Amino acid sequence: MKTTSFGEWVLYGGICAYLLTLLVMPSQLWLGFTINALIVAILSVAWNLLGGFGGQMSFGHAALFGTGAYVTAMLQVRWGINPWLAAVAAIVAATAVAGFIAALSFRYGLRGSYFALVTLAFAEVLRILASSFEISGGGQGILVPYKAGLANFQFADRSTTYALVLFLVVVAMLITLAVQRSRFGAYLIAIRENEEAAKALGIDTFRTKVLAMMLSGAIGGAAGVAYLQTYLFIDAPIAFGSTMSIEALLGPIIGGAGTVWGPLVGTLIIHGLGETAKHLVSGAPGLNLVLYGVVLMVILRYLPDGIVGLARRIGPRRAAPTAMPEDR
Amino acid sequence: MLSVSNVTKRFGGLVAVSDASLKVDQGRIVALIGPNGAGKTTLFAIIGGFVTPDSGRIQFEGRDITGMPPHAICRLGLTRTFQIVQPFAGLTVRENIAIGAHLRHRGRAEALERAAIVGEQVGMGPLLDQPAQSLTVAGRKRLELARALATEAKLLLLDEVMAGLIPSEITEIVATIRKIRDSGVTILLIEHVMQAVMSLSEEAYVLNQGRMIAHGTPAQLVADPTVIEAYLGHGAAERLKQESDNA
Ligand SMILES: Nc1ncnc2c1ncn2[C@@H]1O[C@H](COP(=O)(O)OP(=O)(O)O)[C@@H](O)[C@H]1O
Ligand SMILES: [Mg+2]
Numbered sequence: 216m217k218t219t220s221f222g223e224w225v226l227y228g229g230i231c232a233y234l235l236t237l238l239v240m241p242s243q244l245w246l247g248f249t250i251n252a253l254i255v256a257i258l259s260v261a262w263n264l265l266g267g268f269g270g271q272m273s274f275g276h277a278a279l280f281g282t283g284a285y286v287t288a289m290l291q292v293r294w295g296i297n298p299w300l301a302a303v304a305a306i307v308a309a310t311a312v313a314g315f316i317a318a319l320s321f322r323y324g325l326r327g328s329y330f331a332l333v334t335l336a337f338a339e340v341l342r343i344l345a346s347s348f349e350i351s352g353g354g355q356g357i358l359v360p361y362k363a364g365l366a367n368f369q370f371a372d373r374s375t376t377y378a379l380v381l382f383l384v385v386v387a388m389l390i391t392l393a394v395q396r397s398r399f400g401a402y403l404i405a406i407r408e409n410e411e412a413a414k415a416l417g418i419d420t421f422r423t424k425v426l427a428m429m430l431s432g433a434i435g436g437a438a439g440v441a442y443l444q445t446y447l448f449i450d451a452p453i454a455f456g457s458t459m460s461i462e463a464l465l466g467p468i469i470g471g472a473g474t475v476w477g478p479l480v481g482t483l484i485i486h487g488l489g490e491t492a493k494h495l496v497s498g499a500p501g502l503n504l505v506l507y508g509v510v511l512m513v514i515l516r517y518l519p520d521g522i523v524g525l526a527r528r529i530g531p532r533r534a535a536p537t538a539m540p541e542d543r
Numbered sequence: 544m545l546s547v548s549n550v551t552k553r554f555g556g557l558v559a560v561s562d563a564s565l566k567v568d569q570g571r572i573v574a575l576i577g578p579n580g581a582g583k584t585t586l587f588a589i590i591g592g593f594v595t596p597d598s599g600r601i602q603f604e605g606r607d608i609t610g611m612p613p614h615a616i617c618r619l620g621l622t623r624t625f626q627i628v629q630p631f632a633g634l635t636v637r638e639n640i641a642i643g644a645h646l647r648h649r650g651r652a653e654a655l656e657r658a659a660i661v662g663e664q665v666g667m668g669p670l671l672d673q674p675a676q677s678l679t680v681a682g683r684k685r686l687e688l689a690r691a692l693a694t695e696a697k698l699l700l701l702d703e704v705m706a707g708l709i710p711s712e713i714t715e716i717v718a719t720i721r722k723i724r725d726s727g728v729t730i731l732l733i734e735h736v737m738q739a740v741m742s743l744s745e746e747a748y749v750l751n752q753g754r755m756i757a758h759g760t761p762a763q764l765v766a767d768p769t770v771i772e773a774y775l776g777h778g779a780a781e782r783l784k785q786e787s788d789n790a
Contacts, residue, residue: 397651408634415613416617416642
């Protein structure tokens with residue numbers, strides 16, 4: 216039976232303390248940075264469901280994020296649809312895109328780097344499409360008019376936006392927890408560990424992987440919606456560019472793939488480092504990406520189960536209230 | 544219960560299984576023997592739905608399962624193990640077996656409970672919380688058996704679960720397999736350890752170069768000249784006979 220270690224209590228406690236402090240004592244300096252990190256964290260949680268638990272590493276999760284952002288933007292701006300309704304439609308659309316990509320890839324038995332390449336290709340195709348048509352704003356992107364108000368899903372106050380984004384992160388992590396404790400989650404892990412054995416034991420691996428990707432699509436789409444409602448602007452490079460796809464997988468891999476906390480831990484750490492580097496060495500564009508690469512290599516070399524894995528090994532283990540089976 | 548009729552499978556120019564047929568009756572332990580490369584594992588893969596045959600039919604409990612995917616066949620109650628063991632390396636023994644148990648038990652706690660019971664049944668009780676990757680060869684073979692058993696299969700296909708084991712471990716696993724049969728599970732097993740085949744099964748098939756060359760009781764088969772030749776080469780039966788005559 217796995218328990219929560221001292222190191223984990225400290226790590227998760229520290230993160231909760233930081234996030235809650237920001238909720239009760241908003242600081243403009245920290246809010247901007249944290250909102251951005253949390254939106255990426257939602258996408259990372261999405262990636263982690265399929266990549267961390269199911270072992271199917273997508274290199275194109277921007278496709279899902281971008282679909283969420285673009286669909287909600289287009290519906291509002293082009294057809295005047297209520298932003299809340301547009302958000303629901305966007306999440307449905309991202310789920311459908313995810314289902315389509317997964318069904319196509321997994322039907323043909325694509326695994327490993329082949330699956331990664333196909334997802335990357337889908338994101339690229341969407342990026343080109345988005346920048347080619349007038350209805351999606353072409354090369355200019357889409358600007359959503361600023362009209363603050365609950366009915367418009369826009370908030371004048373940054374700390375309200377922060378609360379909303381934080382709420383979404385919590386929901387996404389609770390979904391992960393539910394998956395981890397379910398048969399569906401056990402099946403995903405089985406597929407990650409050995410797909411042939413999974414099949415022999417009665418697991419419909421195709422269906423399981425497609426469902427995981429669709430769930431990932433729904434959450435990734437929600438991240439796109441959150442991005443749009445926060446910045447009121449989207450264009451093709453932001454939505455479908457490889458930066459977003461890379462950020463989606465960096466968080467979980469650095470934080471700990473296939474864990475509930477990994478994506479949030481990893482995303483906060485990597486964004487914190489990136490921000491620090493930006494302040495220390497100003498005027499070096501792309502420096503944060505270099506830094507991400509270095510951190511990733513160090514983690515892969517010395518901490519294959521990420522920061523969460525490290526925390527698990529620190530200090531005496533204390534019994535969790537209910538001894539639940541865990542991932543890894 | 545299981546009937547394989549005239550199954551053929553080619554890999555490029557190589558005919559791995561050629562017009563092979565066999566039958567397994569409910570409640571029995573049937574052995575499939577034959578030299579290395581005879582096509583035994585391929586035949587198991589075909590029965591389990593991992594490989595589609597070029598021709599021939601597989602029936603399980605009167606239903607045609609030819610071409611069905613492995614998970615669907617497993618749900619009907621037919622599960623195979625792998626000669627090259629395929630553990631979920633990062634999981635514990637208990638979690639490994641629980642994956643099999645999930646087939647009939649949705650709840651996580653329930654599946655883990657079932658896993659412990661099945662683990663005890665195959666003598667893995669003390670190893671339940673060990674990571675699968677820390678197991679010895681014997682442990683991994685047992686784990687294959689336990690996971691398959693946990694699916695509550697009616698027919699188990701066991702592919703060389705005794706290969707690489709020392710005699711005392713073989714004695715243990717033979718007893719385990721007999722216990723499983725006595726609990727109502729039918730077994731078809733591939734085995735090289737003839738002593739185990741002799742003591743376990745009432746009936747055996749011999750596959751050689753993809754063809755089913757003999758069928759009978761193990762005692763009949765070891766005396767069968769065609770079978771001896773398959774194992775020891777052309778003319779071997781004649782030589783053996785002469786040697787024993789001269790002695
Ligand atoms: N997937 C495959 N592709 C090509 N050849 C294969 C494949 N699987 C098995 N074979 C070949 O088929 C023959 C039978 O192999 P196998 O069924 O493993 O024999 P056995 O289990 O009786 O030792 C061997 O010559 C093997 O090399
Ligand atoms: Mg074999």
